[in-house]
Amino acid sequence: MLPASMTEMWATVGSTLASVMFVWAIVRQYCPPDLRTFFEAYTQRLTSYFNPNIQISFPEHTVDRFNRSEAFITVETYLSANATKSAKRLKAEMGKDSSNIVLSMDEYERVTDEFRGIKIRWASTKATTETQPISFLPPPGKRFYKLTFHKKHRETITKSYLDHVLKEGKEIRVRNRQRKLYTNCPTEKWPSYKQRMWSSIVFEHPAKFETIAMEPEKKQEIIDDLLTFSKSKDFYAKIGKAWKRGYLLHGPPGTGKSSMIAAMANLLNYDIYDLELTAVKDNTELRKLLIETTGKSIIVIEDIDCSLDLTGQRKKNAEKSSDEEEKPNEKIAKKLAKEEDSSSKVTLSGLLNFIDGLWSSCGGERLIVFTTNYVEKLDPALIRRGRMDKHIELSYCGFEAFKVLARNYLNLEMHPMFDAIQRLMGETKITPADVAENLMPKSSLDDADKCLSKLIQALEEAKELEAAKKKDEDVKENDPTLKDPVVDKDTENPQ
Numbered sequence: 001m002l003p004a005s006m007t008e009m010w011a012t013v014g015s016t017l018a019s020v021m022f023v024w025a026i027v028r029q030y031c032p033p034d035l036r037t038f039f040e041a042y043t044q045r046l047t048s049y050f051n052p053n054i055q056i057s058f059p060e061h062t063v064d065r066f067n068r069s070e071a072f073i074t075v076e077t078y079l080s081a082n083a084t085k086s087a088k089r090l091k092a093e094m095g096k097d098s099s100n101i102v103l104s105m106d107e108y109e110r111v112t113d114e115f116r117g118i119k120i121r122w123a124s125t126k127a128t129t130e131t132q133p134i135s136f137l138p139p140p141g142k143r144f145y146k147l148t149f150h151k152k153h154r155e156t157i158t159k160s161y162l163d164h165v166l167k168e169g170k171e172i173r174v175r176n177r178q179r180k181l182y183t184n185c186p187t188e189k190w191p192s193y194k195q196r197m198w199s200s201i202v203f204e205h206p207a208k209f210e211t212i213a214m215e216p217e218k219k220q221e222i223i224d225d226l227l228t229f230s231k232s233k234d235f236y237a238k239i240g241k242a243w244k245r246g247y248l249l250h251g252p253p254g255t256g257k258s259s260m261i262a263a264m265a266n267l268l269n270y271d272i273y274d275l276e277l278t279a280v281k282d283n284t285e286l287r288k289l290l291i292e293t294t295g296k297s298i299i300v301i302e303d304i305d306c307s308l309d310l311t312g313q314r315k316k317n318a319e320k321s322s323d324e325e326e327k328p329n330e331k332i333a334k335k336l337a338k339e340e341d342s343s344s345k346v347t348l349s350g351l352l353n354f355i356d357g358l359w360s361s362c363g364g365e366r367l368i369v370f371t372t373n374y375v376e377k378l379d380p381a382l383i384r385r386g387r388m389d390k391h392i393e394l395s396y397c398g399f400e401a402f403k404v405l406a407r408n409y410l411n412l413e414m415h416p417m418f419d420a421i422q423r424l425m426g427e428t429k430i431t432p433a434d435v436a437e438n439l440m441p442k443s444s445l446d447d448a449d450k451c452l453s454k455l456i457q458a459l460e461e462a463k464e465l466e467a468a469k470k471k472d473e474d475v476k477e478n479d480p481t482l483k484d485p486v487v488d489k490d491t492e493n494p495q
């Protein structure tokens with residue numbers, strides 16, 4: 001039992017505390033705001049004098065209050081991945097694609113993190129804001145994360161730990177984000193505020209480098225090239241070059257150019273901007289589109305030879321013919337050509353600027369990929385190294401490429417029919433798309449033998465067709481009377 005004097009003392013302490021709190025409540029309510037702020041600031045200074053800890057807070061909303069602060073989101077991501085392992089109260093929210101649940105620290109929860117042996121405390125707090133005027137904006141500084149550490153670690157925390165949190169948080173965000181496939185909207189719709197320059201869907205193409213059929217060494221070379229590029233931020237900065245790289249994929253139809261672009265995006269975790277050049281009005285619009293793209297992306301222009309008159313030849317010829325005598329039909333044709341021309345005025349120089357002009361450096365970490373079936377038609381300026389740094393030829397299916405397809409489609413490593421296929425592939429040309437189509441089982445009764453027989457049959461047919469064509473050409477070669485009349489397309493009369 002406590003002695004009487006002790007009991008009395010506790011009673012006095014208790015009643016004094018109650019009185020102080022009562023008086024403080026009165027002061028808080030009736031004290032003029034200026035005086036109250038003065039008191040609070042003074043108390044803060046007094047406590048911080050004795051408190052050995054330092055606090056850094058990351059408020060959710062920045063001054064403009066519309067956007068969530070980047071720092072807050074990054075810290076939130078970092079903590080969701082790292083600290084939620086130890087937190088006892090978690091908050092569950094639906095992920096962006098509504099297919100997964102994202103966990104984060106609940107409000108007023110605390111967790112500890114460790115960095116180079118230093119203990120760091122994180123708390124998720126909510127500021128109790130005074131009554132707000134009616135506003136459509138989110139209340140200022142509503143939620144924030146608070147980082148607390150001992151003042152002797154100030155240097156390490158502010159210099160190294162915060163960098164580590166931001167870097168890791170950003171990496172997790174990139175890993176978790178949903179990738180998008182963008183396409184440019186027709187320019188006449190831009191002024192509408194609802195219409196964006198790029199519209200997007202979620203990018204979920206299953207192509208991977210493992211499923212692309214090509215020689216293993218060539219494939220490895222491309223993978224190494226891409227991975228080296230994605231890790232070369234500092235190197236590009238050192239050599240004074242914008243962090244971007246151009247790829248030209250060329251080859252006959254059905255050899256895997258589009259599939260390779262999807263595989264590239266999946267390998268590097270990049271978005272794809274599929275640029276439809278014919279829908280772009282002029283060079284200025286092209287530049288605007290470029291500015292709207294983000295980093296970690298692949299800008300694709302498919303069939304570049306069809307998108308533009310990039311050879312610079314045809315127009316010159318057309319101009320030349322205008323000096324000569326004009327027939328009525330020619331006049332109409334020219335008028336039509338002019339009208340067509342006004343729909344897209346993107347020029348070769350505009351495109352070159354798009355690739356490596358000053359504007360192209362904004363954003364960084366971008367691949368620019370052109371595809372074409374006819375590389376020889378392109379202007380050499382467009383595809384010179386430095387613009388299109390790496391030229392990749394995707395060609396007809398070789399035996400090594402066939403083995404990749406056989407593994408993917410039929411789960412086959414070896415088969416007695418492989419020898420016949422290898423021989424035939426040496427004698428004739430077939431695209432990977434045709435091989436893939438033959439290897440694809442069409443019913444539950446189609447087994448490996450049936451699919452391989454179908455492929456052999458297709459190869460034999462292709463071989464016969466090629467032989468017949470060659471024979472035809474040889475006959476024409478030896479008999480000049482059978483040769484086709486030579487037609488110059490550029491000067492051809494459009495009658």
Ligand SMILES: Nc1ncnc2c1ncn2[C@@H]1O[C@H](COP(=O)(O)OP(=O)(O)OP(=O)(O)O)[C@@H](O)[C@H]1O
Binds near residue numbers: 260373
């Ligand atoms: N190298 C390849 N590896 C695996 N599959 C391939 C390959 N090439 C073609 N295919 C198959 O053929 C289909 C068509 O290929 P893809 O669209 O990539 O060809 P492309 O070269 O882009 O043709 P185009 O020049 O006509 O655009 C793909 O869906 C894929 O299944």
Ligand SMILES: [Mg+2]
Binds near residue numbers: 257258302
């Ligand atoms: Mg394609």
